[in-house]
Amino acid sequence: xxxxxxxxxxxxxxxxxxxxxxxxxxxxxxxxxxxxxxxxxxxxxxxxxxxxxxxxxxxxxxxxxxxxxxxxxxxxxxxxxxxxxxxxxxxxxxxxxxxxxxxxxxxxxxxxxxxxxxxxxxxxxxxxxxxxxxxxxxxxxxxxxxxxxxxxxxxxxxxxxxxxxxxxxxxxxxxxxxxxxxxxxxxxxxxxxxxxxxxxxxxxxxxxxxxxxxxxxxxxxxxxxxxxxxxxxxxxxxxxxxxxxxxxxxxxxxxxxxxxxxxxxxxxxxxxxxxxxxxxxxxxxxxxxxxxxxxxxxxxxxxxxxxxxxxxxxxxxxxxxxxxxxxxxxxxxxxxxxxxxxxxxxxxxxxxxxxxxxxxxxxxxxxxxxx
Amino acid sequence: xxxxxxxxxxxxxxxxxxxxxxxxxxxxxxxxxxxxxxxxxxxxxxxxxxxxxxxxxxxxxxxxxxxxxxxxxxxxxxxxxxxxxxxxxxxxxxxxxxxxxxxxxxxxxxxxxxxxxxxxxxxxxxxxxxxxxxxxxxxxxxxxxxxxxxxxxxxxxxxxxxxxxxxxxxxxxxxxxxxxxxxxxxxxxxxxxxxxxxxxxxxxxxxxxxxxxxxxxxxxxxxxxxxxxxxxxxxxxxxxxxxxxxxxxxxxxxxxxxxxxxxxxxxxxxxxxxxxxxxxxxxxxxxxxxxxxxxxxxxxxxxxxxxxxxxxxxxxxxxxxxxxxxxx
Numbered sequence: 001x002x003x004x005x006x007x008x009x010x011x012x013x014x015x016x017x018x019x020x021x022x023x024x025x026x027x028x029x030x031x032x033x034x035x036x037x038x039x040x041x042x043x044x045x046x047x048x049x050x051x052x053x054x055x056x057x058x059x060x061x062x063x064x065x066x067x068x069x070x071x072x073x074x075x076x077x078x079x080x081x082x083x084x085x086x087x088x089x090x091x092x093x094x095x096x097x098x099x100x101x102x103x104x105x106x107x108x109x110x111x112x113x114x115x116x117x118x119x120x121x122x123x124x125x126x127x128x129x130x131x132x133x134x135x136x137x138x139x140x141x142x143x144x145x146x147x148x149x150x151x152x153x154x155x156x157x158x159x160x161x162x163x164x165x166x167x168x169x170x171x172x173x174x175x176x177x178x179x180x181x182x183x184x185x186x187x188x189x190x191x192x193x194x195x196x197x198x199x200x201x202x203x204x205x206x207x208x209x210x211x212x213x214x215x216x217x218x219x220x221x222x223x224x225x226x227x228x229x230x231x232x233x234x235x236x237x238x239x240x241x242x243x244x245x246x247x248x249x250x251x252x253x254x255x256x257x258x259x260x261x262x263x264x265x266x267x268x269x270x271x272x273x274x275x276x277x278x279x280x281x282x283x284x285x286x287x288x289x290x291x292x293x294x295x296x297x298x299x300x301x302x303x304x305x306x307x308x309x310x311x312x313x314x315x316x317x318x319x320x321x322x323x324x325x326x327x328x329x330x331x332x333x334x335x336x337x338x339x340x341x342x343x344x345x346x347x348x349x350x351x352x353x354x355x356x357x358x359x360x361x362x363x364x365x366x367x368x369x370x371x
Numbered sequence: 372x373x374x375x376x377x378x379x380x381x382x383x384x385x386x387x388x389x390x391x392x393x394x395x396x397x398x399x400x401x402x403x404x405x406x407x408x409x410x411x412x413x414x415x416x417x418x419x420x421x422x423x424x425x426x427x428x429x430x431x432x433x434x435x436x437x438x439x440x441x442x443x444x445x446x447x448x449x450x451x452x453x454x455x456x457x458x459x460x461x462x463x464x465x466x467x468x469x470x471x472x473x474x475x476x477x478x479x480x481x482x483x484x485x486x487x488x489x490x491x492x493x494x495x496x497x498x499x500x501x502x503x504x505x506x507x508x509x510x511x512x513x514x515x516x517x518x519x520x521x522x523x524x525x526x527x528x529x530x531x532x533x534x535x536x537x538x539x540x541x542x543x544x545x546x547x548x549x550x551x552x553x554x555x556x557x558x559x560x561x562x563x564x565x566x567x568x569x570x571x572x573x574x575x576x577x578x579x580x581x582x583x584x585x586x587x588x589x590x591x592x593x594x595x596x597x598x599x600x601x602x603x604x605x606x607x608x609x610x611x612x613x614x615x616x617x618x619x620x621x622x623x624x625x626x627x628x629x630x631x632x633x634x635x636x637x638x639x640x641x642x643x644x645x646x647x648x649x650x651x652x653x654x655x656x657x658x659x660x661x662x663x664x665x666x667x668x669x670x671x672x673x674x675x676x677x678x679x680x681x682x683x684x685x686x687x688x689x690x691x692x693x694x695x696x697x698x699x
Contacts, residue, residue, distance in 0.1 A: 099602055101594075132605035139603075144596040148695055149618045158614075159604040194694040210604065 507585025
């Protein structure tokens with residue numbers, strides 16, 4: 001039974017009591033800490049994104065980075081966002097915590113309901129309380145995402161002090177606990193070390209400890225392994241998976257690596273040119289893809305059976321200019337199956353075989369011309 | 372770190388040595404000398420003076436004489452009462468005679484003015500830092516907003532206005548028109564108000580420079596990934612700036628602070644001249660015009676030493692601000 005089914009049936013994740021080592025500074029702190037560990041869901045789903053549209057207002061014009069994106073996420077579920085560079089994966093994730101660089105970026109319309117709370121209606125101060133506490137974020141490049149002038153112990157305990165109202169010592173204890181949890185040996189000794197004293201993989205572990213410092217309900221991992229070498233990648237992914245299972249944390253994993261998505265996620269959203277092209281359970285999308293772009297992505301994966309001299313397969317052409325996408329299907333210029341219909345209108349996401357399996361393609365709709 | 376410091380301090384010696392040789396040679400290569408006057412002195416008088424001050428010796432002998440290992444006092448090496456060879460000249464802390472103020476040694480001239488100049492410089496430095504850095508930070512945080520434009524406006528005025536214009540304007544407005552301050556203070560020791568206008572005049576340029584550097588550096592830091600990380604942790608806006616940004620932003624600013632402090636504490640000709648500050652700043656210009664060799668060398672060495680020491684201080688500060696920097 002996968003975790004998503006589990007949480008769908010029994011949407012409560014039991015979390016053990018606060019460890020004894022954590023001393024709580026004040027009554028307020030005790031209340032906050034208790035609330036933190038209260039993972040009783042306040043809504044049917046952890047996250048409901050509806051028609052999220054994020055645009056960048058540049059000198060050249062309006063860039064439609066994320067265009068009418070809708071998806072759901074269950075408590076404890078792991079969702080993959082896959083697609084090539086510039087397809088809107090990262091901007092989608094940044095929109096969820098309202099960290100789109102502004103100016104020039106702005107969330108123009110849509111709705112983000114997180115644990116029953118409308119994120120886009122929160123004040124800045126309320127939003128700040130969500131970030132770090134309920135939603136943790138792991139960024140792509142551990143080399144630049146940690147502050148070079150602050151000891152890592154401080155960087156980890158900072159949000160615990162802030163959100164859990166822990167005393168300095170309690171927050172430090174928590175940081176040590178997290179550091180050992182993410183697999184850093186001699187954690188207490190390393191609290192005073194600076195990021196440059198850690199390797200890339202170790203820094204990403206520190207980043208994970210920061211993201212999990214307040215035991216969030218949702219972890220946004222934006223290409224967490226892209227900047228790491230392959231052997232370290234597997235370790236980091238294992239760590240994210242085991243910790244998310246241990247804490248019952250839902251994960252949105254952004255990656256352009258289909259292998260990672262297949263191994264880590266319950267469901268995937270394939271994004272193309274700011275929109276979701278196909279979505280569904282991992283098996284459905286990978287085994288029975290119903291969008292030519294998904295086929296192209298999977299076709300581009302090199303295989304062990306390929307002749308050594310064979311060229312890598314690619315999807316010919318480039319993604320459309322997001323400054324002024326036309327009315328046509330955005331994949332139509334690169335699609336082998338394109339017809340006149342595709343060039344006049346863009347299809348909606350529609351159901352395919354499989355639970356929650358949707359694809360945005362006229363050709364694979366019932367009665368379509370692609371078998 | 373200790374070994375590094377000792378090495379760096381020792382390195383100052385050859386630096387000063389080279390600076391002194393270059394200055395000494397250039398100084399003697401310039402036509403004219405301390406005795407050149409509009410009304411020419413008789414050749415016999417000049418010859419006599421040259422002899423008295425050893426100016427008839429070859430330049431390198433004069434240099435050695437000035438440095439100290441050879442004191443050609445009546446052609447003999449200097450000896451103390453017990454007949455041991457002793458260092459004279461610069462190595463003994465003796466900057467030699469002034470060729471202009473015949474009743475005073477260069478040591479007297481420097482000792483008379485240096486503390487006034489250092490005080491003025493330190494006050495200006497502190498003012499520049501406590502105004503310049505916040506100005507730059509505010510401008511960067513309100514990038515392209517009214518505070519940014521206001522700060523940029525002030526900076527450009529500060530950089531574009533020559534000190535003598537600013538000094539005279541300050542004098543005209545605050546001393547003469549408004550009468551708030553004495554135009555020429557008679558007592559710098561007991562009347563604190565004497566310092567106000569010269570400190571402000573001397574600080575305008577440094578404030579502008581520091582503000583510009585800070586603003587540029589803060590703008591760069593704003594876009595850094597670790598600032599985004601701080602926001603993603605839900606850190607308060609103010610804490611992001613104070614805890615995560617300013618320290619990183621100050622690294623390039625510290626680079627200019629060292630030379631700036633050296634410049635300020637060794638004195639400014641224009642400011643001291645206009646406000647009649649009894650410091651040493653004015654000798655930078657007057658000594659050269661007068662070919663007052665001893666004073667020229669003293670001022671140059673003072674400035675060179677200040678720059679060398681300040682650069683060392685800056686490098687040590689780097690290690691303090693940026694943990695990635697470690698010296699060995």
